Amino acid sequence: GQNIDQPTEMTATEGAIVQINCTYQTSGFNGLFWYQQHAGEAPTFLSYNVLDGLEEKGRFSSFLSRSKGYSYLLLKELQMKDSASYLCAVRVPQTGANNLFFGTGTRLTVIP
């Protein structure tokens, strides 16, 4: 089976920086995605890494180390609206498909 682990909950202060970690053990690897999901809403795409290193997009950055099976999502200058769940997903090549497998999500609460 595919194993994708991330912390269940995190709390951080408005204006601060928070790092959400994700480790994975999968039968193959063809990319890692981060999604943001506000309560009661659909997940929305945040970032994609397929090569090692850091991808930066505004206040959000995502890092990947394939040899360690490890990624993190870095959120800077936290805002209240960043309170949401953050889902780590790994694309795994399978017969006839490349499907996404998701971690259980990290619920981030931003406090004033």
Add this chain to the structure above:
Amino acid sequence: DVKVTQSSRYLVKRTGEKVFLECVQDMDHENMFWYRQDPGLGLRLIYFSYDVKMKEKGDIPEGYSVSREKKERFSLILESASTNQTSMYLCATKGGTHGYGYTFGSGTRLTVV
């Protein structure tokens, strides 16, 4: 941008009823998926489809079936709804500009009483 539309946002059904959840996408993508999302369990894949009339089981297909008669429409069917199928159901399509990640519909929260 890809649009994925799920026909109902909230549904309440009785145990034993046959339930249809509809999903329509407007970008001609081959791959479509049905997930359910439960607290502490994350997103779990129920079924997916590569193309019209093709379907594959995901991780938790028991109690569900699917139909893909047209490329843009992927239906999830609960043959006889049970209370343990109360959940948030998310449809997704694969494609677009984001490294071939998924675009999700807004979800259907199903309650079986």
